[in-house]
Every structure is written in C-alpha cells, then in structure tokens.
Amino acid sequence: MKKTIKKSTIYSLAAAALFLVFLYWLDANRLSQGMLISVLQKGAILALVATSMNLLNGFTGLFSLGQAGFMSIGAYTTAILIIPVRSLDGVYYMNGVHPAIMNLRLLMANSPPFLQSVYPFIALLLGGALAALIALLVGLAVLRLKSDYLAIATLGLSEIVRAIFSSPQFDQITNGSYGLNKIPNFPPMLFGLIPSLITPFIITGVSVAFIVLLINSSYGRAFKAIREDEIAAEAMGISLYKHKEMSFVISSFFSAVAGGMLAMYMRSIEAKTFSITLTYDILLIVVIGGIGSVTGSVVSAFLVTAAKEWWLRFFDQPLSLFGFQVPLFRTGFRMVIFSVLLMVVVLIYRRGLFGTNEFSWAGLIKRLRLKRPAKKEVE
C-alpha cells in the first residue's frame, strides 16, 4: 500500500518536472511558438475557472452561472492595481482617474522595488478576496434557492456586476464602456527565476491543487453529501447553509483569481468580455470534461481552447482545391465545425470525457496493462 503511494508521488513529480522543462523550452523559443504559448496560457486560466465552477456545480451540486461576474471582479481589481502609473492618464483619457486610485497607485509606485515585484500577486489575491466577500454577502440570500432558481439568480448577479462595471457612474474607476487597457503581462516569479510565461501555470497549479485537497478532505466529502441528498446531509448534521457558503466563496475566489489572470493575458478588458457567453464557455468546458471531475475540467479546458483557437483555424481561411474554391471556408466557419464536434463528443461521452473519474497513475497503468494483451491477440 505504502509503496504504491510513493510510486505515484514519484511519477507525479516526474511529470511535473517534465512539464516544467517543457515550459522553460517554450520560454526559450517563445518567438516561434507564439500560438502554442497563447493557447496553453489561456487553457491554464480557463482550467482554473472550470475547476472552481466544478467545485460548485459538480461537487456541491449548486447549479450556479455567476462565474463571469466573479471573474470580472477579479479582472477589474487586478487591472486597476497593475496598470503602470504613467499609462493611467492615457487609459482614462475620457473621464480621468478617480483621485483615490491615483493616490494609491502613486503610493505603490513609490514603494521599494522588492514590494513592486509582489504587487501583481497581491492584486490577484485582492481581486479574489473582493469576489469572495461579495459571494459571501450574496450567498446569504441566493443560496437558499435550489437548482434552476439558483442558476437564474447567479446569472442575474453576473449581469448586474457587468452592468455596474460599464455604467457611466463608475467612469473614473472602471472607465465605463471604454474598458481598461495597457495591462501588463504576467509578472515573473521568484526574482525572475520563473519567467513570466510560466507564472499562470504555477498559479493555476497551486490553486487546482488546493481545490483537489479540499475536495478530498472531510469538508469536500460534506460537499458531496449535499450534492447527493440535501435532506439526508442535513439529517447527518451537516449545516447546509455553512457548507454551501464555503463552497460558493471558495469557488468565487478562484474564479476571480483566474479573472485577474485573464486580464493579464488579454492585456485589455472591457465589461463586454465578461458577458454571459463567457460563463457558458466555462460551463461547456466543465460539461465536456465531466461534471464532478477535476481532471476532466483541466484536460477539457486545454482541449477546448486548443480546438477553438488553434486546430480549427484553417477552416477560417479560404481553401482552394485544384483551382476550385471550396465554399463555406471563411471567417467563422471554424465555430460551426467546433459546434458539430461538441455535439459529437457529448453524444459519445454522455457524462463528459471523464465522467466523475479522476486521473491516477494506478488507473493509467492498469489501462495500459489491460490494452497490451488485447493488442497481442490482434497481432
């Protein structure tokens, strides 16, 4: 028993090291591998949101559609705190910056350099904390609702947040409908030891690890009990309100952190970025990966992003075969193909790619072993 645990840890460490080496290689060749890098980074960000959504929808059984709203809270908080001071006036050229923000930013700009290098991470955490606080307050009212009604309420919340961010009353803070731009890219970590390219993977890795640890703890089991049967869970002494609130707050926190990373990735954000369609994109990732599987969410985040942004690109280019201009191959056609692919995947994998299963080395080895003799028979 103990030996297998040790083996699997070694495998995991080796895999992580290998991936890290790959990332350093990517960093060295970042000019030639632009597409791969941007797909992987976006995949990592979406993997974190999808996992946090899965914690809520798949593990606690709360059907919430407020992810985009919490992401926007994180994105705006992060962006406001990290746009370079010298660019602030340019960004807010229409309405000017709110004096409080300007003063705070000047104060930050005048602090010692070692603090400066940590500010982006503090900004991400603050965005998360703000979203968590809002989730805590909103949860008081909203978490009494069940299933579809909760979905509608959280959807509404997300829209309200978006409307607030784009409203002219907050022009000096959120820059209204103009959005924020000139957001710096990901910061490097550990005094440049980890280049900025790798930062999102580290943040996602740590966050997902936290969520996985939580799910496998006693509290995670209580979440699952609520998903399975609320009445029975309550009869077993699990406070529904307390545990739902925990799950909602933690999920919102990580959604906001991912939102902050999305701001760093996209370099410019506006309220429209965080419309309902973003939530649906994430829901799609969760469903394709398997509701109730963290592995599924992470894998499908990368797969869906790669398919959407990269692999299907050539459908958007006009294609001529032997002098014949193939119809339909034009901008936007890739989304048609993508939708068809999604339908096929959902039809084949009814419960998502992973169902409720998680990745484990033992499971992988077992599968490989099972396949080997079968192959020999064919030969």
Place this chain on the structure above:
Amino acid sequence: MSILLSTQHLTMQFGGVVAVDDLNINIPKGEITALIGPNGAGKTTAFNVITGGYQPTNGRVIFDGAVIAENCPRSKMKRIYNGSYTEPFRHTVVNKSDVITRLGMARTFQNIRLFKDLTVFENVLIAKHCHIKAGLFAATFRLNRGEERAMSQDALSLLERVGLLESRNEKASSLPYGKQRRLEIARALATGPRLLLLDEPAAGMNPKETDELSQFIVDIKDSFGLTVFLIEHHMNLVMDISDSIYVLDYGKTIAYGTPAEVQNNERVIQAYLGVDEA
C-alpha cells in the same frame, strides 16, 4: 426513570389538514418505544417535526431537558388553526435538523436516503463530519491527520459492527436492499446519537430479515447505550422488541401502553380493522 425525549401538545397542520394533533409522548432513556398506526396517521410527520424537518404549528419538543422546538400558530395559521389543543404556546424555538443531529438525535428515512454515488465507507465517514474540530483550511492542508485517522477508524469499526466491512468500497446504490437499510442505520450511528429514530426500518423485508433486524436493533441499543424510537408496520417486530407503544390514527393518539395492552385495545383494533357497521 428519566425521560430523554418528550413532546407537549405537538400539533402540525398543513393548510387545513391537521397531520399531527396534540401529540404527547414520553420516551424513557434506554428503552425502545414504537409509534404505530395506519397509513397516513401522521407518524412520519411526527418524526419530521421532532428532528427539525418541519416547524410545528403548536407545541413543544423537549430533548434531554432542553426545548429544541417550540411554536405557536401565527398570522394566517392563527385563524385557520384547527388543532384540538387550543392553548397556544408563547415562544418560538427553531433548530434545523443538522443542529438537532449534533445534539445527539439521529434518524433514518422511510424511503432510503443514502448518498447513492458514494461508497459505503464514505457514507459512514460523512456522518462523522458533523463533529469535526478542524477548520476548513486545517482540513484541506491535512493538519488534522490524527482526527481524520480516528474518523476513518470509527467508520470502519462501525461497518464491521453492522457486517458491511466487506462491501465498504462498493457504491451505496449497488448494495442489496437489506444492506442499504443497515447502512442507513450505521450512518445514523456514526453521528454519535443518544436517541435513534428509525422510520420503518423493516419496510420491504421478508420475515427472516425482519427477525434479524429485531435482533440487530436490540443489539445496537445495548452496545451503544441508545434509546430507540421507531415507526413500524411489522407487528411482530414491534411487539417483540418495544417496551411501550403509541398508536396514532388521523393524527390523534388513540392508545398508549405495553405491547400486550395495545394489542387488546378496542380502539386500536378498530383503527386497524375498521368498525363493524352492523
């Protein structure tokens, strides 16, 4: 003899229907008390009120000397209140089921409510969660290894006690019916109760299984030092193991006494067999 659970003039009215009317029961510590009655008599409703599932319309529930639920008819209910006990109580005490469970009262359900997609072991382990001392972060970062180990140790020994140790890694829904019933009892026991409420534990069991269950209930009562309050339709089981019996019909208590007394009670026979019109 001390009383562990008692209800005073407990009334539960849904709209115009009085499901439980002026229920006064006393459950002595360390005994098995049964609640019987024809279908629709209000037995399960009484259970739900006692365990905090419903808020009573009028009356009071006292568990181990403390009032755990109390209510009086309010607003609209004041006008349409139709219970036979008309003296309203003054205060309102509300405790949700999870709080009541933590006080030491666990229950099973008439239609089995296991955590179907989780394993047998997890089902019992989850019930141990209600007494967890570690906070969310301590538990996440595994700072409570000792507590966690004690929890799974307890869960395993409970499973061994009810004879489900072999099937601990099976999905709860894949167990045969009789074992699911046992698992539900094991899960209730895992919350560390003093009072165990069983809602038709023998429903759907054949005579042999029912006999085993009677023995099992007496066993766990003795070894865990429990008080048992049960609803049951199998008269053999009820008459065998109960120390006293309450009989409900149309929400009203029509009889109370030892098995022998209840068996020969005129009104009970009428309620169960109907009145001879001629």
